[in-house]
Amino acid sequence: MKILMPALLALAIVAPVQAAKIAMEDQSQMQPVPAAAAAASVFQPPQEQDLPADAFGQLVQDGRAIFVDTRNQAAEYVGNGMNCTNCHLDQGRKADSAPLWGAYPMYPAYRKKNNRVNSYAERIQGCFQFSMNGKAPAVDSHVINALTAYSYWLATGAPTGKALPGRLYPVVAEPKGGYDLARGEQIYAAQCAVCHGDNGQGQKSGNDYVLPPLWGKDSYNWGAGMHRINTAAGFIKHNMPLGKGGSLSDEEAWHVAAFMNSHERPQDPRLIDGSVEKTRDKYHANDGVNLYGQMVNGVMLGQGIK
């Protein structure tokens, strides 16, 4: 009895703390593909006006609406100020902005790292748990069905299992001398703050975030792919400032990506035993360039923020 009680207590304590199951546990980087600019031709998704006026067309439209207005249309699964289209521009259509037509035909996908096969539904669940800092909709939920239908439709005519040019954020070479947070701060002030705010807080109209928060409690969490400096540099170089992609140099994109990702944000939901160090060693140590669990200005990043 004396031995059993502490064990039971421990179980009782552990059970509620146990985080929600994370199907898309491996958020690590994908194999790079050529940028759309480097390709002879780029895949063209179908046009909205060509959608059939039937139940399928309606489901696709539902998915599109969720994609561009996620906070309102899938509110119960979103825990921050983001919408899918903040990182997947042009409603998930734009090449070099991780378009849905590039993602959908690549699933189910095997990840060697955790020896698992993830379905497309599980991939979207991962987006909700990390980039949206929220909860995963059930695999058979309307939200997942609609987003899957929207992705399937955008990928109409795309070859299955073939990595298309422009399907990710293109790789941008790291500066020879490494990134520079002080220069990143200057670039941020000059190029980014007008939309995203002096402190990365984004800007709202009423309750709607119009310009997304880049760090802090309402931004993507430490498990999202965008927390990698190299991933963010690829996104920024080709897509920012909005409508003016390609205007920053590779070096500037890296500096400002590093500055953005050197701020605190919501905790990685895969947090192991409450330990930033353990979580860093398992999930972040070999995942591109990132500052999770690293010391910046005398403080260890990755503490999380609520």
Place this chain on the structure above:
Amino acid sequence: MTFSRLPLAGLCALLLAAQVQAADGQKLLTQGGANPAAMACAGCHGADGMGMAAAGFPRLAGLSAGYLAKQIGDFRSGTRANPIMQPIAAALSDDEINAVSRTLAALPAPAYPRTGRAEKAEGSGARLALRGAWERNIPECVSCHGPGGLGVGDTFPPLAGQSAQYLSAQLNAWRQGTRKNDPADLMGHVARALSDAEVTAVSDYFASLNPQGAAQ
């Protein structure tokens, strides 16, 4: 006599100074500034600040004070060229600019529906507003100006409640380079990518939005 004049002159100077320090926004709106060249806003923009659509004089009611003050400063400096507003802006003191901007910002403005990217978009104007034209790097208007074109912060002004005349004149001013007061050319590069027909269509789209509760 000389003894009594001096304190009077002093009192006048004090009163003047007090008046200059606390510029009256409401008076600026309806009667103009201390300098007669600073004509009353109401003459062209209406006492309610709702503008005069036919003449292309914009709505100022309910715009952000920071945006309004910046625009007046830009008229003064010429980064926003306008033959009517330039001499008026030049005749306003900094205090007057801030005061009238606060007064205009506080005027009641109609509410518009928060139409966003999730809505259907039929016609060229609605498509530009709600979908953009990304093959030419033109973002959705609402991606910066907010749902319904209601405006965001001190940088992105409302488009809803402005006339087609005003909106198209501004887009054309950016295309021609007579307006270049936007941060980082964010609006200029979009305007230059638009065709004449698109300028008309997107201006008509925002001008045609009906205030909430108004008869269709």
